[in-house]
Amino acid sequence: METMNLLRKTRISTIFLLTLFIFSACKTKGKTEATSPVALTPAEAREITRIAYTYAFPVVDNLRVQYAFFVDKTNPEYKAPYNRIFNIPRVFTPDDKVIQTPNSDTPYSWVGLDLRAEPLVFIIPPIEKERYWSLQLIDLYTHNFDYLGSRATGNGGGNFMIAGPGWNGVTPPGITKVIRCETEIASAQFRTQLFNASDLENVKKIQNQYVVKPLSAFLGQAAPAPAPAINFMTPLSKEAQRSSLDIFKHLNFALQFCPTHPSEKELMANFKKLGIGSGEVFDTTKFSPEIVKAMHEGIADSWQDFAKVMQETNEGKISPADAFGTREYLNGNYTYRMAAAVAGIYGNSKEEAIYPNYYLDSAGNKLNGSNRYIMHFAPGQLPPANSFWSLTMYDSSDLLVANPINRYLLNSTMLSQFKRDKDGGLTLYIQQGAPDKAKTANWLPAPKGVFRVVLRLYWPRKEALDGTWKQPKVQKVAG
Numbered sequence: 001m002e003t004m005n006l007l008r009k010t011r012i013s014t015i016f017l018l019t020l021f022i023f024s025a026c027k028t029k030g031k032t033e034a035t036s037p038v039a040l041t042p043a044e045a046r047e048i049t050r051i052a053y054t055y056a057f058p059v060v061d062n063l064r065v066q067y068a069f070f071v072d073k074t075n076p077e078y079k080a081p082y083n084r085i086f087n088i089p090r091v092f093t094p095d096d097k098v099i100q101t102p103n104s105d106t107p108y109s110w111v112g113l114d115l116r117a118e119p120l121v122f123i124i125p126p127i128e129k130e131r132y133w134s135l136q137l138i139d140l141y142t143h144n145f146d147y148l149g150s151r152a153t154g155n156g157g158g159n160f161m162i163a164g165p166g167w168n169g170v171t172p173p174g175i176t177k178v179i180r181c182e183t184e185i186a187s188a189q190f191r192t193q194l195f196n197a198s199d200l201e202n203v204k205k206i207q208n209q210y211v212v213k214p215l216s217a218f219l220g221q222a223a224p225a226p227a228p229a230i231n232f233m234t235p236l237s238k239e240a241q242r243s244s245l246d247i248f249k250h251l252n253f254a255l256q257f258c259p260t261h262p263s264e265k266e267l268m269a270n271f272k273k274l275g276i277g278s279g280e281v282f283d284t285t286k287f288s289p290e291i292v293k294a295m296h297e298g299i300a301d302s303w304q305d306f307a308k309v310m311q312e313t314n315e316g317k318i319s320p321a322d323a324f325g326t327r328e329y330l331n332g333n334y335t336y337r338m339a340a341a342v343a344g345i346y347g348n349s350k351e352e353a354i355y356p357n358y359y360l361d362s363a364g365n366k367l368n369g370s371n372r373y374i375m376h377f378a379p380g381q382l383p384p385a386n387s388f389w390s391l392t393m394y395d396s397s398d399l400l401v402a403n404p405i406n407r408y409l410l411n412s413t414m415l416s417q418f419k420r421d422k423d424g425g426l427t428l429y430i431q432q433g434a435p436d437k438a439k440t441a442n443w444l445p446a447p448k449g450v451f452r453v454v455l456r457l458y459w460p461r462k463e464a465l466d467g468t469w470k471q472p473k474v475q476k477v478a479g
Contacts, residue, residue, distance in 0.1 A: 038273040050298040057341055063250065066185070066187060069187075080112070084111070087207040091106070100398035104409050110190075113186040115164025118224050119164065119167055122161075122211070134147060137162065143330070151459045152352075163179070164183070243296075252275075252277065255278035309323075321350035350460070367446075368451070376428075383469070384460065384469050404445070410442070
């Protein structure tokens with residue numbers, strides 16, 4: 001009897017264990033099927049990668065900059081933690097190397113925005129009407145989702161609330177305007193016009209009056225529970241971003257802060273076939289060597305798309321201003337968004353500023369410090385800007401150029417110093433060595449080798465936006 005009972009118990013245990021094994025195997029099998037990449041041809045993988053890389057680059061490069069500015073305290077470019085304003089009481093110089101094509105006209109103030117726990121309130125003081133200022137608000141995709149400033153809201157000051165995608169409250173008392181951001185992480189940058197070197201103390205006083213507070217602090221209420229700490233990935237280098245498939249691991253990390261936009265559901269479903277997307281795990285070991293090769297080719301295809309945009313920009317068929325703006329303005333043009341990030345991340349929307357770029361001279365040849373050039377404005381044809389204009393020099397790495405006189409740009413606040421032509425026009429001299437003494441005031445020093453110059457118009461007038469005003473060409477000077 002005991003033997004029969006023992007056999008019966010053994011059979012039950014065996015059945016139980018076998019059932020448990022089959023159930024676990026089914027679960028494991030289901031999990032593997034859910035996370036394994038969809039079977040794709042190399043051509044399909046290449047095309048998905050082309051689009052995904054174009055989509056990823058600005059997001060990942062944005063996080064690279066934010067990591068340097070707001071996370072990595074050992075980085076020489078570190079500013080402050082998220083949600084705390086950091087004023088830079090000077091203009092950018094060649095020592096600033098994190099951001100490509102920085103402007104050197106306006107001292108900056110930076111704020112990294114973490115909007116997960118609650119909105120932030122920007123408290124802006126009244127600013128004299130002659131001085132340009134702006135607050136550019138940039139989401140994690142690099143969309144310029146809104147603006148405050150001389151053009152957008154005036155110089156009268158106010159209390160402006162920035163709310164993330166998870167906030168559903170009503171407008172609190174004392175708030176001038178509520179601005180919504182579609183990503184939980186974002187950034188903001190103030191530009192405050194500097195008239196000349198002696199004006200710096202006035203700019204500092206204004207910067208010190210910019211205030212950023214959590215909404216609870218602004219209202220004098222108890223703060224909500226803090227959002228969980230973010231374990232940021234160490235960014236890829238600028239060089240690695242250009243070719244490494246690991247860029248998709250960094251995109252996956254970033255997308256956790258980006259609720260999927262309705263217009264991108266199909267796009268994300270396609271990306272998921274390669275393990276790309278919020279909550280996905282990108283792992284190249286799951287792919288065959290042929291698929292991995294195709295993905296690298298997809299990245300190369302993306303750079304070819306970028307090259308076409310830059311060529312059309314050089315030929316004047318596309319304006320650099322076309323690549324910056326809101327999600328609605330860009331309307332799914334991810335190649336433009338990538339081009340903007342590569343050539344000048346955080347550039348302004350065209351209503352705020354336009355950036356005629358010069359890579360080529362009037363004959364179609366690359367600008368090079370071995371030559372001498374001029375830029376001539378006919379009488380009455382200076383850049384039409386409601387605020388100011390500037391012409392800035394950049395080297396082949398898109399950084400400001402060190403030179404013996406520490407002059408990185410020429411701008412409209414220097415007009416009284418320039419030597420005018422006999423007919424009242426203005427000629428600027430772009431060259432490596434100093435021109436004749438009489439022309440030195442109009443000299444923009446150039447580096448050795450290839451360079452480019454950028455003409456900026458802040459708060460451009462109608463004729464600058466509709467093409468009525470024609471930008472001058474850079475002309476090579478003989479000899």
